[in-house]
Amino acid sequence: MLETEILKRGDDSGNGTLVKYTSSTGAVIKAIGVPQAWRSTLGPTWCYVIEGEDLTLVDPGCYGSLTYLEQGLERLGRSITDVSRIVVSHGHMDHDGSCPPVIRKSGAELWAHEMYAFMLQAERGDLERGWRREVSGFKAFENSETMTRAIEHRELNRDLVLNHPVTDEHQAGGLTFYYTPGHSPDELCILYDQVLFSGDHILPLITPHPSVAMSYNSYQATLPPAYNGGNEIYGLKALLTSLKRMAALEGDITVLPAHRAFHRGQFNPIGVERATEILEHHRDRCYELTEVMKKGPTDMASLTRNYFSNREVESHNFFLAFTEVMAHIELMQEAGDISTTVDPTSARTWTNGLGPDVLVSWAGTDLFSAFIDQL
Numbered sequence: 001m002l003e004t005e006i007l008k009r010g011d012d013s014g015n016g017t018l019v020k021y022t023s024s025t026g027a028v029i030k031a032i033g034v035p036q037a038w039r040s041t042l043g044p045t046w047c048y049v050i051e052g053e054d055l056t057l058v059d060p061g062c063y064g065s066l067t068y069l070e071q072g073l074e075r076l077g078r079s080i081t082d083v084s085r086i087v088v089s090h091g092h093m094d095h096d097g098s099c100p101p102v103i104r105k106s107g108a109e110l111w112a113h114e115m116y117a118f119m120l121q122a123e124r125g126d127l128e129r130g131w132r133r134e135v136s137g138f139k140a141f142e143n144s145e146t147m148t149r150a151i152e153h154r155e156l157n158r159d160l161v162l163n164h165p166v167t168d169e170h171q172a173g174g175l176t177f178y179y180t181p182g183h184s185p186d187e188l189c190i191l192y193d194q195v196l197f198s199g200d201h202i203l204p205l206i207t208p209h210p211s212v213a214m215s216y217n218s219y220q221a222t223l224p225p226a227y228n229g230g231n232e233i234y235g236l237k238a239l240l241t242s243l244k245r246m247a248a249l250e251g252d253i254t255v256l257p258a259h260r261a262f263h264r265g266q267f268n269p270i271g272v273e274r275a276t277e278i279l280e281h282h283r284d285r286c287y288e289l290t291e292v293m294k295k296g297p298t299d300m301a302s303l304t305r306n307y308f309s310n311r312e313v314e315s316h317n318f319f320l321a322f323t324e325v326m327a328h329i330e331l332m333q334e335a336g337d338i339s340t341t342v343d344p345t346s347a348r349t350w351t352n353g354l355g356p357d358v359l360v361s362w363a364g365t366d367l368f369s370a371f372i373d374q375l
């Protein structure tokens with residue numbers, strides 16, 4: 001268990017809040033609730049500060065939110081120029097967005113999983129758009145403020161140099177790194193003392209959005225050799241496998257997540273058992289989807305609209321809801337519960353099993369459940 005002390009109170013979701021955590025062994029970690037740079041219901045990204053001989057920053061926070069990080073560090077009596085090491089949990093802009101200016105001002109080393117270097121390549125964007133463009137509602141998603149910023153952010157980050165690429169179970173600087181792909185193909189959980197910085201892999205109150213296995217097909221040819229021999233890094237199967245690994249970590253470990261550590265005026269302390277709750281949430285979601293598929297073969301867009309509420313599939317949200325459903329259907333298909341039929345009159349160009357014009361039929365089985373147990 002960690003002792004928790006609020007050093008500065010911010011708003012009810014933790015924006016602008018500073019926290020000091022002390023472990024039973026006396027290790028101290030400070031946390032800065034760095035707000036997102038635009039209106040968001042997510043709350044801040046929690047950026048963690050470890051002060052030793054060097055100052056290590058786990059995630060510098062959202063693209064466009066540098067001033068909040070600077071203010072936070074100043075209130076801790078430190079400055080951006082003191083940062084000697086940035087550890088990135090994964091290459092999404094609410095986590096690594098401030099890397100370029102922090103590195104410019106401090107000369108800090110950049111540490112991340114070796115797949116992060118692949119994430120930095122701007123060309124990825126075009127590969128990604130291929131199949132996504134086929135999904136109705138992708139335009140709305142691509143034109144949303146979040147995506148416009150993400151594209152800007154990717155351009156700015158492409159010049160970053162990954163000084164210290166890490167792999168699974170790498171140990172250095174008092175940190176142990178665990179490779180936990182699924183939400184993102186470069187996701188890391190980082191163990192320090194009895195604390196696991198979980199990035200977006202394990203979150204309280206909310207669940208990380210799974211990537212889709214389809215992305216592996218888009219990227220396979222361009223992936224580093226160690227990762228292109230079979231998909232273990234994209235999709236729900238990868239996410240659940242990674243959740244199981246973290247749930248199995250031994251010891252009295254406290255999880256410090258990148259979001260929702262504090263929400264509506266309250267801390268939400270979690271341990272690694274939260275990873276099992278998230279896994280069970282996805283198993284439940286598979287069961288819920290079978291309820292909708294009972295009605296007969298359906299295309300995935302209709303399935304998405306029938307499964308989620310109207311608000312959840314509004315404009316740019318639709319694409320996220322669609323890929324959430326797709327991640328589950330992919331897993332159920334691999335488990336043997338789903339068959340697909342392609343509409344022969346369709347002019348669309350999906351090449352791989354699932355697509356917007358593909359009808360999915362449920363076999364009436366729940367092989368996915370045993371499949372999940374065996375991961």
Ligand SMILES: [Zn+2]
Nearest residue numbers: 092094200258
């Ligand atoms: Zn995030």
